[in-house]
Structures are given as C-alpha cells and as structure tokens.
Amino acid sequence: MRELQAVLQDWEAVIGLEVHTELTTLNTKMFCSCPIGFGAEPNTHVCPVCLGMPGALPVPNRAAIESIVLAGLATGCEIMKRSMFYRKNYFYPDMSKNFQTTQGPVAFCMGGNLDLEVSGNAAGERAVLAGTRPTVEEGGYLTSIGITRIHMEEDAGKMIHVGGTDGRISGAAYSLVDYNRCGTPLIELVTEPDLRTPAEARLFLQKLRQIYLTLAISDCSMEEGSLRCDGNVSLRPRGATELGTKTELKNMNSFKNLHDGLAYEICRQAEVLEGGGTVLQETRHWEPTAKRTISMRVKETADDYRLFPEPDLAPYDLTDEFIEAVRARLPELPDAKKRRYIELWGLPAADADNLAGQPGLSTFFDEALTLCDKARPIANLLLNEVSAHLNANGIALAKSGLTPQGIAELAALLADDTISSKQAKEVLSLMIESGKAPSLIVAEHGLQQVSDSDALEAIVLEVLAANPDKVAEYRGGKTGLLGFFVGQVMKMTKGQGNPRLINEILRKRLDN
Amino acid sequence: MTGADYSSLGVADIQAGLAAREFSACELARAAFERIEAEDEHIHAFLETTFELALKAAQRVDEALGEGLVPQQIGALAGVPIAFKDNMNQAQTHTTCASRMLKDYVAPFTATCVSKALEAGALPLGKLNMDEFAFGSSTETSSFGPTSNPWDLDRVPGGSSGGSAAAVAAGFATVALGSDTGGSIRQPASFCGVVGLKPTYGVVSRYGVVAFGSSLDQVGPFGKTVADVAVTLDAIAGRDPQDCTSQRIEARFSDFLDAGVKGTRIGVVPAFLEAKGVEAEVVHATTEAIAHLEELGAQLVEIELPNAAAALAAYYVIGPCEAFSNLSRFDSVRYGYREDGGRDLGEQYEQSRAHGFGPETVRRIMLGSYLLSSGVYHMYYYPAQQVRTLITQDYAQAFEQVDALITPVSPRAAFKFGEIADPTSMYLSDIFTIPINIAGNGGLSLPVGLGKTSGLPLGVQITGPQFKDENIIRVAAALESCYPNIARLAPSLGEKRARFEGGVR
Incomplete structure (x- = not known):
C-alpha cells in the first residue's frame, strides 16, 4: 500500500464522524433513577424501567436534557424548541426492551460547527487547501467542520460472549449480559462529511473532547468507552464532486487509533480503487495491533429499524427560559x-x-x-x-x-x-x-537567590583574581569561557546567585 | 353473610355496613370468595385468586375500624372487594396478560392504579381474564380459555376486559379495573350490563400496566353503578411521576353524581345511529336514553363527526404499530416462555415467540412490523397520525357546542362464542368506541336494560370533553336514575338455568 501522504495527492478523502458520549457526570440514567457508574457489580444498577419489565414506563431525565443543550450551544447548534423521542426497533439481548429510545429527524441540537486550526505536522496531510484559510503560522490553515446534529439516546447493556471465536455472539457457548449501562444517557454528535484528513479528524475529536470536558458533561474516557467515535470514510479523485462508496470504521478507541484507523482505511480504499476494484459499503473493524481494518459485515440494504415516535414520551418542548437558563450556565x-x-x-x-x-x-x-x-x-x-x-x-x-x-x-x-x-x-x-x-x-x-549586586560583584572579582590565565584567554577572544566563570561564581554562592546578574557583572568586568 | 348477600352490595352499602358493624371486612372477603368458588368455574372471570392478600387487606381495614375510624377515614375504597385485569402488575401475583408467553411471570412491582386502589383500602380478590395482551373484543383470544358472559354462558362477555366486566356482573367483585385501548372497558361493560368508564387519556397512570398501544391505553373502573365507578376513579386518578403522560386531576368525580343535567347541552350523532350494521334494538335503546335526557332538562344538539368513520382504519395502523414495538421485549431472554431447541439466538427468538404468542397477537405484531417498515411507514403510519389529528379536532369542536355526547357503545349485544370468526368483523364491533381512544377523550358505558330482541344487556355511551370526565359522571348518573328497575347483577346460575332452559326471556 502507498503512504497516506502520497495517496492524498491523488485522492480526496471524505470523512464524517459519529461521536457517542455518555453523560457520566449525571447522577441517574436517562429514563429511570438508577445510578450511573462504571465498574459496579453486574446487574446491580437496574430497575424495572431499564430492564424493560412489562408495564414499566420511561420518564426523561431533565438534567440530561440540560447537558445536551449545553453541548449544542457550545458547538454553535440551533436548539430545537420541539423535538421528539423515537423508538429504534431491533432485537438484541443488550437492549432490554428490544428498542432503543433515540431521536428522530429533529434532534435537540441541529446544524452547528466547530472551527479547526490545523498546524504543524497535522497540516501536512492536507495537500490541497481548498475550502480552508491559511493561518499566519506557516503551512497551517483554518477549516470549519459542520455538525449535522446532536441527539439524545440511551446506551445498551454490555455483553460478554463466552466460547466461540473472537468474542462474537455467533458460535459462542453462552453469553452474559450486564444491564448496568443500559439506559445511560448518551449524546451522539454527527458531523457533516467535511473532514479531509485523519489529522483533522483527530483534531476535531480532541477539540470536541476539550469542549465536553469544559462543560463537565462527561468524563470523556475513550479507554472506558464513555467517548466513542465511529468514522465514515470514502475516497474520490481530486477535483471530483460526487461521493464515493463509504465504509464505516469502528473500534477506534484512542486518538491515535482514530488517526491510524482512518489513515489505513484511506490507503486500503485507494489500493482497491487503483487496482480497478470497487469499495464495498460495509462496517470495518480497526485492529490496532495488526494495524489493519477487517470487514465486520457487508450492508447490502440499509437496516430497517422501524423508527417511529415514542408514544410513552410526549414531544419535548423546550421553553426560551429553559434554553436561556442553560446558556447562562455555559462556561x-x-x-x-x-x-x-x-x-x-x-x-x-x-x-x-x-x-x-x-x-x-x-x-x-x-x-x-x-x-x-x-x-x-x-x-x-x-x-x-x-x-x-x-x-x-x-x-x-x-x-x-x-x-x-x-x-x-x-x-x-x-x-x-x-x-x-x-x-x-x-x-x-x-x-x-x-x-x-x-x-x-x-x-x-535558605533557597533565596543572591541578587545583591555588591555581594555578587565581590565574588566575581574574587573569581577573576583566582583565574588570571582564563581571564587572559577570554580577553584574547575565547568568549566561550564565560560559562566557566558563571559556574565558578555559582559554586561560591552555593547555586543561589542570580544567573542574570552574575552574567551582567562578569561581562562588565571582563569586557572592560 | 352469604355470597349472594354480598354480591348485590355497592361501595356505599359496604361502607355503611362496615360503619354500622353489620359485617366486617374479613366477612366481606370470605363472602366474595364463597361467591367466586361457587360460580366462577362456569364463568372463568379469574385467572388467579388472591384470597390471602384480600384477607390481609381486610384485617387491616378491620383493625382500623376497631380503632374507631370510619371507612372514609381509612380510604375511599375501604373494605371494597376489587379485582384487576391481568395486564396490571401486582407484586407477588402473576401478570400473564392471558398469554402463554407470560404464564409463569410474577410481577416484581405494583402498578400505580393497583397500589392506589390498595392504599384506598380495597380488598384484592385476584387477576381477571382478558383477550391475550388485550388484542380482541370477546376474551376469546385468552390463552387460558374464554370467559363466559354471566347473563348467558354461551355468549362472550366482550373484551378485552371481559373478565373485569363479568366479575362485576356476576357479583364476584364489587368493582374491578380494566384497560381500554379501543373499547376494551366500554364494550364488555355494555355486554355484561355493568357500568364501565374509560377516562380521558392521562387521568389514570399507566405505570405498571402492560402496554398494548401506549398512546391509546387508559385504565378505568367497572362497577354496578355510576357512583361505584366515580368513587373508584377518584381513588386511582391523578398525576404519577412514573408516567409522564399522566396529569394532575383537580376534580373529585363523585362530587358530580347529583349535579343533574338540567341546562346542559348534550350532543347526539345521527350518523352513528344510521350506521350500517347497528342493530335496531341498539338504536331503540339509544333513542330512548336520549329522550330521557331531554325529559330531565338537557338541551339536545345534533353533532357531526365527519372524520370519525376513518377512526377504525387509523386505529388498526397506530394500535398494531405501538403493539409490535411494545411486545418486542417478550423475547424469551430475561423472562417469559422460552424454547431452547434453536441453533442460535435468532431461532430461540423465533420459536419462543411463534409458540408463546397466540394467533391474534402474532397477527397484530406482524401487522405493526409491516406498517412501520421503511417505504410503508409513510403510506400508513404517517397518514394515520394525520387522521388522528382530524378526529381529535372533530371532538374538540363538538365539545365547544355540547357538554357531553350520547351514542351507542356497540352495534349489538353480546354474541355467541365463535360467532364472529373473521377478524375484520370482530374489529367492526368497536366502531363507536375507537374514535374516543383516537381522540383521547373519556367515555362511559351505562346499562339501559335488556335489548328488545336479544334479551341481553345493552349500554349507551356517554362521552365528554378531554379532562372533563366529571361531565360524563354527571350525565351518566342522571340518566341512570331513569332506569330504576334494571338488574344491577346478572341472574345467578340457578336463575339463568331456569330462564334459558324454560325458554322464557
């Protein structure tokens, strides 16, 4: 495979990110009052609501709505006064109701953007600066990344598949489910396909993380999975306007993995395309140790999640007072x-x-x-x-x-x-x-530095008197000896002499 | 006290008797069980009886009475035997929804409506039969066998809250709770000759009631009289922090029992009386009730509900869609019926659900799954919601002109088991009740005597503006006074045999 830098000379990479963030700083889950926490005994932070027991009903967590509005305001999004929760229906044992409560076409936050200042090595990946503004810094540029939306949803539980191959459910002897995480409030930010290099993607995620940390809405731990990022990437020949077929990249659980995963995938797609092949629309898994992406599943048709408005939750109306109160809290x-x-x-x-x-x-x-x-x-x-x-x-x-x-x-x-x-x-x-x-x-x-110039002057004279040959050499042009004299003075002040003053006095005495 | 003595008592009779020490709450509980044991094998209203729980609750009431409290101080339903539709969770009891899927499921928590009734001092007799997951209008889809109509054991009690209506009509429970998604309280109340009220959506908490159509479901009471229904609703109504669709209720419904209808405006809907398939005796009974209201001083206003005819179509889109999603949780993984023979998780899901659910449930799930699928959603679900808005507007406009509406409940009296085999015909039996669920308003079925042709109980439906259910109570109580001689209870088994075997109706 060719190097990224070379590939990007011929191809333009089009990258969009989906960033899931658990609102870990909240006390309770999205729709019930179970505590949120990492590392508790399995299935101890559960109740009829997050276990989806028959008859249980969701009640939205107001503090979670405040958090997503904060995130929206901080990323230039429009806060939608009326939005709805939807049900995303699919069968999987980590989701106790077999539907995930999420949002529909209108999310709490719509249409924002983050400006990136790309400089230094990171700027090098972008061969063509179209759509960007150069910065004063040499080789750097500014680019604005659109944010499609930030929506609210609930997290699923965690599954451990025992037996079988590579920890997957198919072929496993049995599977364990921990519902502690089920119902944890999650916000998903989706970017426009505005990113062009893995470095930009990394910078975007770093910047977003800094914002979320400043807002104190999440601990944003990529290791513990409270900040998770998937990438969509496709290639098109430089100058082309039509989008190529994209792949979805998962398991990039560090900034480095995000960068390296995308970089690998860009090079892999280039190789496929340059070899006359076609890129399959599929989900691929980044393997950091092997430094490659592998195919998880090919998407022939879009998944049908039978999305429809959640009838147990009325449309959510945000008042101007609420939005302004949240805005006032914006750090x-x-x-x-x-x-x-x-x-x-x-x-x-x-x-x-x-x-x-x-x-x-x-x-x-x-x-x-x-x-x-x-x-x-x-x-x-x-x-x-x-x-x-x-x-x-x-x-x-x-x-x-x-x-x-x-x-x-x-x-x-x-x-x-x-x-x-x-x-x-x-x-x-x-x-x-x-x-x-x-x-x-x-x-x-007794750590004060000696800044008494009279005292220092006396010591300087003492040092010069003790080293007449070195003084002669210095005056003969060997000015590098200055350091030697400074060292001698420092030694006599037990390291507490003010170096700036010592230099000054030495110069005065030696140069005259 | 004998079971027969007990069976005719209303809430006020029980409270007076307890206050006067004519009987104790424990005696009431025992008498209720005597009645149930004697007759329920023929009716099959109960799926589970909870004598121990009822007796414990009765002991608490008796202790409080012993301390000198009067029944009203103990609670609005102190000592009143009650039973719950089996889609209502009550801790320590089964909640089967009359489905094989939940045959062995024991509730880990209690529904708000149940806990409110128990806090009001009611004695819980047990859990009542229903159509499986409330899918049906006859209680015939129950996985555990149908309930018989106490008036005629060869006939259905209606549904889906057939067990609730039958339990009250048979004198097993003084009051009962049911749920109504498209008529499931009002139609069985009509078939069994008792009073059944579906309040405005949001009056009673749905927390702990196994959902069918979340935007349509509403819990309500059954009783032999409007007064019993009003006092039960007072006990269970109100905002519940665990159901964010529930609302704060200011009115005390039982305060409106004697308000009368003089000067009120009551709407009649000619189109409903002229609708195809409505039996003459139903038209006759409704017309007679309308005349009574006029005699009582109500002003009659003709009302048009131009979009109501589309309600059934909208309902059979919205209902199955919500049901499909609500029933997804029954996947055999955490609880419920499971078949282990599958090769993988997918097969376990398929086999467990194929055999755990009955045919009507499977039909609704498949319907909902289809209607929500991409490409189809915009042809059905979306227009159905638009129709829903129009129907809601129809009712809102109607209630700008009138304080209540009077219409039939069901096009006909109770039918025989197996008589309606075609699902579409069965769905048509709810044409007058479904629009009310679509609009979200409240509706009550009031018994108005036996049909001229069928000899079976008939009801009329009183509906009111949203969150003005007190209007319904007021009109229904006034109208009830025009029928002083109708039976409040189905004939006992002995009487029934004599009546039907003798061929005399």
Missing part, C-alpha cells in the same frame, strides 16, 4: 479562553492552546491569576513542572495537594528574582511533599 469555552490568554495575558499561542484545552489546569491558572498577575511564570510552572510531576506520578491536579495560592506565590517569587527557575523546581517538589507554602519552604531551606 468560557476553550477557543475564547485561548484568545483571552493570548490577548490579555500575553501567553505564546502554543501555551495558551495547551492550557485552554485542559479545563482543570486552566481553572487553576485563572484562580492563580486572581492572586498574582505573573501569567507567564504561572503558565510555565503549570505546563512544565506541574504537568510533568502529575504525569510522572499519575495523579490528578485536584488530588496533588497543590493550590492556586501556592502556585501564585511561587510564580511571584520567581518573577521578583527571589528564586531561580532551578530553585523553583525544588520548591515545587517540596510543596507537593510537605504541603507547605513556597515562602516558608524558601525560608526554611
């Missing part, structure tokens, strides 16, 4: 946050982007800013030292014992040259270890 979204960080606080674009995309970190950042306006040192601490520490130890910021107050104080100490950035790292690890305030740690460990 600052990653894009706006990023702009604020750049424009108001002067952060470099990459740092601003990085912070804005991590709701926990950015909230922490904003709180620290209310105590100390040294934005760049705070951002640097959070994105570098703090993040590295959290990642290395696998702990969440909230559980690290760090407080915005502590980080603000540390940044202030850095900014006014009380400590060096090297010392800051030391103080930070002591803060995490002891939970003590940075000023206390600095005082206890």
